[in-house]
Amino acid sequence: MFRKQREMTLRFLGRICLIVLSLLPAVSTQRGGWRVVGSDQPVIAEAGDDVILPCHISPRVSAVDMEVRWFRERFDTPVHLYLNQNDQPGTQDSDYQGRTALSPSALETGDISLRLRYIRPSERGVYTCFADDGSQYEEGQAEVIVAALGTQPSVSMDYTQGEQTRLVCRSEGWDPEPEVIWRDRNGNDVTSLSNTTLLRVSQGLRSVSSYIKIKQQSNVFSCLVRSKIPKPDWESKLHISSDFFPGVSGWMVAFFLTLALSIGAIPLLVIQWRRMDAMERQFEPMAALYLYQNLRKELESMRQIPKSEWKWILSSAVDVTLDPDTANRWLILSAEGNE
Structure with a gap:
């Protein structure tokens, strides 16, 4: 009997321990178990761009009543300082004055990302975001790369x-x-x-x-x-010039020589074509007149047939009778076969 009671007691204590362990994360969170998360990827921009340096509190708790500080090398010379629910430009690094801002609506959700306007090449590097609620403080980092394109090689x-x-x-x-x-x-x-x-x-x-x-x-x-x-x-x-290496093949020299001659011949061909076109236009009316005169002579010679030849043509006329069996099927013949 005592053995059963002992086993029941151990089981009860074990269940209590499990319940307590499961409640510990929630209790620690309620007491301020948060952390600051920066960016694991660099922010890449060109000079003159506006950039956002990402940073937030996890889990998402309001940062409205916290101190939020962004700085680079020196903690006491911040890039941006938010304290007592207001920005503090008096303590800000003079190089950044008027160019930084936190979003008031974003602070309510734990987003403490910094907006930096007109970034300069000298402002590349690692930025630290710091948050303090009075009972604990945490910080994260974000790297900024201001890309610069070098000179022509x-x-x-x-x-x-x-x-x-x-x-x-x-x-x-x-x-x-x-x-x-x-x-x-x-x-x-x-x-x-x-x-x-x-x-x-x-x-x-x-x-x-x-x-x-x-x-x-x-x-x-x-x-x-x-x-x-x-x-x-x-x-x-x-x-590298061919004079530098005496053994260079001459096919390239021949190619460029041929190309130069071809380019030089193009204007000459255009000039010659224009001359031939002008000559053709000049002699075109004369050729047409010559053709007309020859055609007219041929027609006049055909009209003037001597009477003796005409009588001979008439005396040679004969009657022609077409065979309907061998005539073209589209030809309609009279009954006599001569029309």
Whole structure:
């Protein structure tokens, strides 16, 4: 009997423990168990754009009565400060004054995202969003990338100590890090044969330098420098003269020579065609008059038949009788067969 009572007691205590454990998350939430969630993806923009730095409180609780602070390197020099249900522009970094804002309606749902207007290249970096309700504080982060399209790449020839000739492609002013693609004259990707060096310069911008060794089998190279995010590309090409490689085939010289002669002959052909067209228009009335006179003479000669010949034609006339069995089936004959 005591054994059964003991088992019942243990079961009862176990159920109570399960109930208490299931209620702990709800209790901790009611006591302020929230956290700040930033963005795991960078915000990419161009200089002059308006951007939204995403950040929110999870679970969604109102941030109207909280302190909301956005800052970069220094906590005491905020990019934006919201305190006592009002923005505090007096403590704000002067570079950001008049360009930041929080949405009052969004604060009611725990959305503490920051709107930043007319972003500048120097404002790239990591931003921290901070929230404090008086009993606890949490923070999250959002990264901003202000994309910069570098300069048009320049391609030049360079020589190493071992007299190995190579092409060098240079461009600067990129952010984020660009990629370099080399192609030969047939459009084949030969980037694997090149070496690329990236350097960080002032204001976080990068310069790129890439070189590739020259082969005699290929005399046209193109260097494409492009951003790794969807932005415009820059491309430069370099044509190496045939004098640089003495063994170059002459078919290209013959092709361009033929093309130049053909282009030069086109104006001459047009001039000659116009001359022939003008001559044809000039002699056209004379040819028509000559044809008319000859035709008139032929008609007059046919009209003037001598009487002796006419009598001879009449004396040679005979009666013709058609055979209805061999006549054309569309021909209607008289009974005598002569009409």
